[in-house]
Amino acid sequence: MANSQRKRGRPATIDTQSAMQSVVELFRAKGYAAVSLDDLSDATGLSRPSLYRSFGNKLSMYVAAMNAFGDQVREEAVPALLAPGRLEDALSNFYQAMLTIYYRDDEVSPGCLVYATAPSSAHEEEIQDRLRFGVESTDSIMRQRIQTAAPEATSHQIETAAHIGTNTLIAFSARAKSGASKSELVDMGARSAKAISAVLGLSEDPL
Amino acid sequence: MANSQRKRGRPATIDTQSAMQSVVELFRAKGYAAVSLDDLSDATGLSRPSLYRSFGNKLSMYVAAMNAFGDQVREEAVPALLAPGRLEDALSNFYQAMLTIYYRDDEVSPGCLVYATAPSSAHEEEIQDRLRFGVESTDSIMRQRIQTAAPEATSHQIETAAHIGTNTLIAFSARAKSGASKSELVDMGARSAKAISAVLGLSEDPL
DNA sequence: GTAATTTCGTACCGTTTCGTACATTTTTAT
DNA sequence: ATAAAAATGTACGAAACGGTACGAAATTAC
Numbered sequence: 187m188a189n190s191q192r193k194r195g196r197p198a199t200i201d202t203q204s205a206m207q208s209v210v211e212l213f214r215a216k217g218y219a220a221v222s223l224d225d226l227s228d229a230t231g232l233s234r235p236s237l238y239r240s241f242g243n244k245l246s247m248y249v250a251a252m253n254a255f256g257d258q259v260r261e262e263a264v265p266a267l268l269a270p271g272r273l274e275d276a277l278s279n280f281y282q283a284m285l286t287i288y289y290r291d292d293e294v295s296p297g298c299l300v301y302a303t304a305p306s307s308a309h310e311e312e313i314q315d316r317l318r319f320g321v322e323s324t325d326s327i328m329r330q331r332i333q334t335a336a337p338e339a340t341s342h343q344i345e346t347a348a349h350i351g352t353n354t355l356i357a358f359s360a361r362a363k364s365g366a367s368k369s370e371l372v373d374m375g376a377r378s379a380k381a382i383s384a385v386l387g388l389s390e391d392p393l
Numbered sequence: 394m395a396n397s398q399r400k401r402g403r404p405a406t407i408d409t410q411s412a413m414q415s416v417v418e419l420f421r422a423k424g425y426a427a428v429s430l431d432d433l434s435d436a437t438g439l440s441r442p443s444l445y446r447s448f449g450n451k452l453s454m455y456v457a458a459m460n461a462f463g464d465q466v467r468e469e470a471v472p473a474l475l476a477p478g479r480l481e482d483a484l485s486n487f488y489q490a491m492l493t494i495y496y497r498d499d500e501v502s503p504g505c506l507v508y509a510t511a512p513s514s515a516h517e518e519e520i521q522d523r524l525r526f527g528v529e530s531t532d533s534i535m536r537q538r539i540q541t542a543a544p545e546a547t548s549h550q551i552e553t554a555a556h557i558g559t560n561t562l563i564a565f566s567a568r569a570k571s572g573a574s575k576s577e578l579v580d581m582g583a584r585s586a587k588a589i590s591a592v593l594g595l596s597e598d599p600l
Numbered sequence: 601g602t603a604a605t606t607t608c609g610t611a612c613c614g615t616t617t618c619g620t621a622c623a624t625t626t627t628t629a630t
Numbered sequence: 631a632t633a634a635a636a637a638t639g640t641a642c643g644a645a646a647c648g649g650t651a652c653g654a655a656a657t658t659a660c
Contacts, residue, residue: 195636196626217513219426233639305570306424306510318571346584353564360563363512364525377553381592402606403656440609
């Protein structure tokens with residue numbers, strides 16, 4: 187009885203998924219407060235009332251955009267981090283995959299919706315909560331990956347290395363917004379990955 | 394001939410310096426776009442036209458606030474980084490001093506004006522430029538301090554360590570906004586400082 | 601005293617903001 | 631056909647927005 191009998195009234199024509207993609211694009215380019223509902227209406231092609239019906243008010247639209255962005259990260263970048271192999275390579279590939287999300291092309295970057303735009307709107311409780319969830323998720327997955335790469339390390343060492351791994355990613359979002367090029371940050375990510383693995387004693391030379 | 398003869402018209406009564414302090418407070422709590430001129434007028438006690446006369450329009454007020462915040466950092470935190478002694482201690486003390494600026498008390502944090510709020514408004518060219526200046530300044534001073542602490546290190550090693558040092562600070566601004574406590578981040582700073590100095594071969598144990 | 605000069609806030613302007621009431625369109629049910 | 635139901639955009643409203651013209655207030659110059 188999945189769709190055996192069609193619904194009763196006028197069939198929906200709105201593609202909420204592609205609309206949400208446009209919403210994410212806009213919010214991560216200009217942040218939460220600087221985007222108006224008219225901007226969102228223009229970008230999605232939906233009328234303002236349609237936006238309300240599909241996503242609720244502006245705040246809940248932004249939180250939904252953060253979730254959609256998180257889904258994209260989980261699908262397109264996290265697998266690179268969790269892939270088997272040397273920690274240094276996994277970290278380096280993860281940063282590269284994240285930067286591919288952050289940048290539209292090699293120069294101009296719409297940036298990271300979560301780490302670049304949410305902090306400035308964290309006085310909104312829902313946004314702060316979702317931001318915190320993002321940070322804790324990244325910390326958690328970093329810890330997990332480092333744990334498997336260095337099982338003999340102390341939990342203290344693992345936690346420190348994980349924090350450095352997360353902090354590197356967070357900083358990339360600000361650096362991208364400041365005008366840094368993608369290749370510049372990809373290099374920085376590779377070198378940071380090497381340093382993190384070195385600090386855990388996973389390579390011969392100190393750096 | 395400093396103030397030998399008083400100026401001609403009605404004497405100015407506005408304290409632009411304390412007004413700018415209130416402007417910084419407001420912008421770093423809510424970001425650029427979410428703050429209205431009425432908010433600024435209420436916070437400073439100045440009328441909206443007085444704000445214009447003193448600081449120009451909203452955008453130039455925000456840039457002026459970034460500069461004022463940068464001055465505060467240069468006075469209250471940078472000396473701790475440039476102080477002689479072990480690199481690990483200098484870094485740790487610098488992070489602690491920065492976090493003392495970031496936090497009003499141990500729990501709630503108005504955050505960092507530059508790294509937490511500017512990225513979301515970097516589509517404004519003046520803001521992006523000032524943000525970039527902030528990142529490059531931090532990189533530069535980190536490089537300088539690490540250079541003196543590890544003169545035998547290669548420029549490649551120094552640059553990498555400096556980037557990790559800057560990235561740690563940048564990430565603290567997002568973590569503070571996400572609700573992390575000050576003491577939590579002070580600890581994280583101390584451990585990151587140790588890791589950075591370890592990666593340069595400046596301590597015995599790897600971490 | 602009177603004019604010139606500078607500082608400052610009241611009051612206003614046009615635009616944009618978020619949010620919604622309501623009519624219109626498109627479908628199914630009978 | 632006609633009614634019920636669901637989806638959608640036009641059009642509206644009240645409030646907030648950034649910005650400024652202008653007059654009142656306070657001082658010096660003469």
